[in-house]
Amino acid sequence: MNLQDFITKYSGGGVDFDGSFGFQCVDLYRFYVKDVLGVPQSPSVVGAKDIWTTYSKNYYDQIANTPEGIPQPGDIVIWGDTYGPYGHVAIFVKGTATTMTCFSQNDPAGTVCGLKLYRSYRGVLGWLRCKIITGPIAQNLDIRLSILNENDIKTEGDLREVLGGFKELSSVKEDKLNSDKEIDRLRHLIEQDKVDLKMESDANIALKMAYESHLVQIGKALGNGSDLPGILQQISILTSKSDQADKLESQIKVLQKDSADLKAEVTRKDDANKSYSLKIDSLEKELKEIKEILGKWLKVPNLTVSGLVEALHGLTPIEKPIVAKIGDIINSIIKKIWRN
8 A cells, every 4th residue: 555545545534543542643653654664563652752762763764854854755744742742743745845735633633534734844853764675585494495496506606696686686676666656656746736736726717707706796886787898998997087086186185285385375474564564563653752752852843754864964943953962962071071
């Protein structure tokens, strides 16, 4: 029995090799060893993780898990206690350096035998790869004598010649066994690829049908019925209009911003004008007060700005020009200071 036959035989059902604890992952491992590998069983274990340390080195090569490592179909994958308190064991079917599909049981707990996709190698200690075992030459004396007689072996030279042939035959058998295993592995990969391609094809068909169904629903809403070309044309037109609406909305936002900026500028200028008006009113008030004071001092009622300028230059018919009066005041002050 090869790996594919084993999967076909046990898939969908539970196996209990030792009649204890129900359907466990170790039970599936032991049936695989018995039915496919045909080598002695490893010792009893408490958990699947213990197979990693109790396996027989005579029948398996132990390969530790690495970031680049990929098991071969038929390898026995073993998880440690980081995956669960008892670990786990399953049979590798296919995979990459990051994901793998294994024939597994009791993962999650209570599930029967089946293919499971593991999306990482988290918790994997490594895998065991069965060595190729060739049967020993029979030790029974009668069989050996029968072989000698059948091959007319009478001298040591004849025996050496036949033994050389047997040794070559053993090597040929080993090569054939390796070839058969490789053929089975490739056949299984091809079958699995066929299944994967069919699943992808079915998924694409379902996606296409769903897409067309959505288009028909849109067509009904647009009044086109099930005319797919017409629906696509209407969708294209609506998309174009939607793009134009987006552009107009963007332009409106720009204009709104410019309008807000203009309003802010007008408000600022209005505030500035109000401030200037207040300053002008204040200056006019101060100027009025100054005119009244100067008018009283110069004894010129209703003094105007032009009259003030003329008084400063002595152009008005007052007692003295303002400049002369200021000079007299300064001289008077100096004389007082001098006398003191």
